[in-house]
Amino acid sequence: MKVVIVGAGNVGYTIARSLSLEGQDIVVVEKNQEVAAKLEDELDVAVVVGNGARPPVLERAGISEGCDVDFLIACTDHDEVNIMACWVAKKCGVKRAISRARGMEYTDTPQWASFLGIDVMNSPERSVARDIEDLLEVNAAVHATELFDGRAGSYAFRVETTSPILGKSLIQVGKENPDLSSVMVYVERGGKGIVPSGEWVAQEGDLCFLVSFRDMVFKIQELFHPGKDRALRRVMIVGGGKLGVHLAQRLIKSYRSIEVKIIDRNREKCIRLAEELPKVTVLWGDGTDEKLLKHEGIQDVDGFVATTDNDELNMILAILADRMNARKTVAVVRKELYSRLAEDLPIDSVVNPNDSLASVILRHVRYPESAGTLSMIDRIGAEMLEVTVPKDSPVGGKELKDIDLPKGIIFAMVKRGDSIIVPDGYLVITEGDIISVFATGDLLPKAIKILGVSQ
Incomplete structure (x- = not known):
């Protein structure tokens, strides 16, 4: 597969690194010579220095009339550059063009992308604001990502000294809570990760990743942090940019009596x-x-x-807020290094918009036939993908217990028609089922192959 990426910032770099490690043919266009040189030294990719909106530069990257490029991914910080690069690519015969859109008006409806001839336009602020809202509402969660249009989600909770599940096995927790429809897909303990069996016993400090129905998550939270559930009444946001504003709009729309404050140092913006x-x-x-x-x-x-827009400032602000007794702190960081460092700091949750955007783009490149979103959980090296079972699937008609799934692959939830099911071993896989697949490491392509989905 031949892919041209315009822009070698955090998003472009992440995509280039992921796809090059898979052995894909990658060309990156970057106008900053210093950034381009660093990229060429660190990754097995071809680099073209220049403005990705200019046809002569794109031609040097392999995009010309009748070319064999499969994807053009435009992810610079400038919408005009991204749109022009995609437009030129489509005119030259590139199969699919994907554009980052910083201006959210471009993604209010799909009409803009269609009008411009772009296959996918994405503004990460929307999904990031949704995840932050979830983290605020489910206030004990350190990770939250929605599944099946918000009807379900993946969440991470830490086992504390007061957790009712402390010292209990997964089997015992299930017996004591028979109506709790959820699946524990992964546990991080002491820097190492496991896919838990029924014999797993909860220890203090365990970070547990679960997939659950949205309306069940507060019952699950009680098993980890009893008494922490409280209605969301007051939220303070520092930063009046696109993400902060969109988050405030979501909160006001979702909670009638909520009090939201935005602090920003730009006077004109505040007015x-x-x-x-x-x-x-x-x-x-x-x-x-x-x-x-x-x-x-x-x-x-x-x-x-x-x-x-400043990662360092966001981390300092969240630490300061924690010291001043804010109930839940969330910091938005865009650099992968800072995301890792924040794990050892007094910050409740860290959200990375670049990771969210990279996840969306990689899903469209790797799994164009899949049904839904790809969620990358970087800290545990895992992915979740919603996949539609095709007509000729080799597992169609089989019970789940009869499918030989490698350790590290879990079919966490199944959407069948309007119903969402937490599957047991006797569930029969049916054509048209949308399965939320959890996979650790590099096992997701193997899971896709098992389901018989073309890639």
Whole structure:
């Protein structure tokens, strides 16, 4: 497969690294010579230095009339460059063009992408805001990603000294909670990970990843953090950019009596936001000003979210908020290194928009025939993908217990018609089922092959 990537920032680099490791033929177009040289040294990819919106530059990358390029992925920070690169690529016969869109108006409806001839346009702010909302509502969760359009999701909870499941096996927890429809897919313990069997016993510090119905997640939370469930009433957001604004809009729409405050140091922006968001309290100030935070009641907020464009600042803000007794802190970071460092800091949750965007793009490249979203859980090296069982699937008509799934692959949930099922060993796989597949390491392609889905 031949792929041309325009833009070698965090998103482009992640995609190039993932696909090159799979042995794909990758060409990266990057206008910054220093970034291009670093990329060429670190990855097994071809690099073209230049502006990816210019046809002569794209021609040097292999995109010309009648070319054999399979994908053009435009993921620079400039919508105009991305759109022009995709337009040129499609005119030259590239099979599929995928564009990052920083302006969310491009993804309000699919009409813009269709009008521009682009196969996929994605604004990561939407999915990131949704994940942050989930993290705030399920306040004990350190990870949250929705499945099946929000009817289910994957969540991560840590076992504490007060957790009712402490010292109990998975079998025992199941017997004591027979109506709890969920699947524990992975456990991280002491830096190592396992796919738990029924004999697994919960220990303090275990980080447990589960797939559950959305309406069951609060019962699950009680098994890990009893008494932590509380209605979301007050949220403070530092950073009035696109992500912070979209999150505020979601919260106001979802919770009638919620109080949302946005703090930003740009006075003109604050004036504009105050007019656009009449139900949000907009404050002109410095998010690191402890007097301001205390005056605005940070000690009483249910959620504090740092969404500025500066990763380091977001981490500092979240640590400060934790010190000032905010109930739940979330920091938005875009660099992979900072995501890893934050795990050892007093920050409840870290969200990476670049990871979200890279996940969407990689799903369209790797699994164009799949049904739904690809979720990459970087800290445990795992992926989840919603996959539709094809008509001629080799496992069609088989009971789940009769399918030889390698260790590390779990069919976590099945959507059949309007129903979502937590499968047992006797579930018969049927054509048209949409299966939420969990896979560790590099096992997801093997799971796709087992289901008979073309790649």
